[in-house]
Amino acid sequence: MNEEIGASRETQSLANGSLVAEAVAQQLEAMLSAGNYDGVKLLLSPVQPVDIAQAIGTLPMILQALAFRLLNKNEAIEVYEYLDPSVQQNLLDRLRSNEVLDLVEEMSPDDRVRLFDELPAKVVRRLLAELSPEERRVTAQLLGYESETAGRLMTTEFIDLKEFLSVSQALKLVRQRATFSETIYSLYVTDKERHLTGILSLRDLVVADPESLIGEVMTREVVNVRTDTDQEEVARAIQRYDFLALPVVDLEKRLVGIVTVDDVIDVIEQEATRDIYAAGAVQAGDEDDYFQSNLFVVARRRIVWLAVLVLANGLTTQVIAMNDEVLKQVVLLTAFIPLLIGAGGNVGAQSSTVVIRGLSTQRIQRLGLFRAIAKEALAGALLGVSMAVFVVPFAWWQGQGPLVATAVGISLIAITTLAATAGASLPLLFDRMGLDPALMSAPFITTATDVAGVLIYLKTASWLLGRLG
Structure with missing residues (x-):
């Protein structure tokens, strides 16, 4: 043994x-x-x-x-x-x-x-x-x-000092309270009413002159969050400033707790899990308990979005039924519908993923919302042109003439441009409305572009048939 x-x-x-x-x-x-x-x-x-x-x-x-x-x-x-x-x-x-x-x-x-x-x-x-x-x-x-919120996430086990203490007195206090504190690497300074007035690191305290006062060696500009600050904002602040801990104050600016980096890592994992579930049109449960859930709970979390998508796809069927005359005249048009809606769905999903991630990391604000949409729209058009270079000659050969090839080429560029624009703008719109942008998930964008793509394709084919037929 x-x-x-x-x-x-x-x-x-x-x-x-x-x-x-x-x-x-x-x-x-x-x-x-x-x-x-x-x-x-x-x-x-x-x-x-x-x-x-x-x-x-x-x-x-x-x-x-x-x-x-x-x-x-x-x-x-x-x-x-x-x-x-x-x-x-x-x-x-x-x-x-x-x-x-x-x-x-x-x-x-x-x-x-x-x-x-x-x-x-x-x-x-x-x-x-x-x-x-x-x-x-x-x-x-x-x-x-x-x-x-920060208030729910924080711990009250921290060390706070007073400005009038000497460095030697503060070190003695840190030794006494270290066992009962979450962290001692960041030390906070408060006044007699517990208002946060400064901060210093344990290193600054150790190397300072023992006779100096805390008020002389501390930093007065303190980054902090309020108790009602959303936990995602807390995580971004700690990530931005590379803090080990972040002080939390109440509405009256009194220090009530700290949020440590280990708790923030849990928040980042939790929020990432939710975003991934939302992007896959799955209702998130309590953090990552999905694999411990029973079969009926798993099905319930998926069925809501799937029911919505089934109803939305019914619009695609309706669009095809309303334009059956053009399909009867040129049956080969039907063969390219999966290609077109697949291309539109994939491009839209890519754009929504990029924008949702940009919103999560707040990097999209540097580019600007309208510039981000315009960039994705141009990218969609470029992707459509690139795919058309390969698809149009094949469609021309299959259709033995310009009608099908032209309809496919025009529609492909229009659909990918529209899909990229929708994939970029809808998450931004939801974010402005105060809703979770991840709700504009890849399945939702794909379904929306399916309906629009089929309509564009069949209307384009109908118009060309009148001109070329």
């Missing part, structure tokens, strides 16, 4: 985190099933908390609580914060009430709030009532802010 533990440690040093967690999980399940609890403790001792959490998450439910109980208290709290919400809830159900209370009591306020967001209201009320008065106050404060 000791050889297995040694192999696990060697694996950890050579492999990435996922492989470590997988190897640990396999040995962990075998040891727990055999009752080798001392071996479990030796196995988990050198493993990082995030890898332990992943390994526990892969165990059968009945073994998860057993493995968790074998961790020491400090390690258990850290591991618990890395567990998936479903595993966290399972452990709450299986641990004794006093173990649950100790666990929840010692969690960081922001992590505790995220856990409470996943739990039933009845359980949340019970746990809140059992918390210490201070932790209950902090948790209730964070729960009082709207979801997906």
Whole structure:
């Protein structure tokens, strides 16, 4: 068994985190099933908390609580914060009430709030009532802010200093409070009414003259966000300024918390997941719980948009039915409909993807909205001309004359130009209306350009038939 533990440690040093967690999980399940609890403790001792959490998450439910109980208290709290919400809830159900209370009591306020967001209201009320008065106050404060805002995302575990403190006094205070703070690399300065007045890094504090006052070495220009700031804006601010943490103030400019970069990474992943789901016309659930959802939930999330798209595609059928006379006269026109609507749909989807991403990163503002639309429209026209160079000769050969080739060529350029323009402008319009631009997803743009493309093609063919026929 000791050889297995040694192999696990060697694996950890050579492999990435996922492989470590997988190897640990396999040995962990075998040891727990055999009752080798001392071996479990030796196995988990050198493993990082995030890898332990992943390994526990892969165990059968009945073994998860057993493995968790074998961790020491400090390690258990850290591991618990890395567990998936479903595993966290399972452990709450299986641990004794006093173990649950100790666990929840010692969690960081922001992590505790995220856990409470996943739990039933009845359980949340019970746990809140059992918390210490201070932790209950902090948790209730964070729960009082709207979801997906800086207030809900922040932690209240930070170090704030006063301007009149000397550097040596501030260092002593940092040492005393470091254990209870989320981060000590950014230190904030407040006045007697807790208004944010300055900031300094731990490095600035360490290298400063011990007799200098904090007010003399701090930076007074502080980038901050309000409690009601959207979490995406918070993420952009931290990314823009390369901060490890960002101070959060209330409406009266009082410092109430900080948002750390690790929480922002979670926000970026969450928002990216939503945008990808929206781009694929799938309703997003709670973050990335899609693969844990049952079959009926999966179908329900997809059926709404699919029903809309089916109804919209009915317009395409109606357009073809209304122009059946021209198709009866030149049946070969029907053969090029899939090519044209496919080209339009792909170009529109490309444009919408580029614009939605530009809105997400805020880079499109540098170019300007109208210039962005014009650029995509010209790109669509150029793409249409490029494809026409190959398609028109083939259509001429198939149609044995200019009618089909001309109709296909004109329509191809018109459709790709229209598709690129729509793909660029519709997300921008939704953004101006305060709606999620990702709702103008590739399937929606494709369906819209299908209808318009078929109409353009058949009307062009009908007009040419009158001139050339």
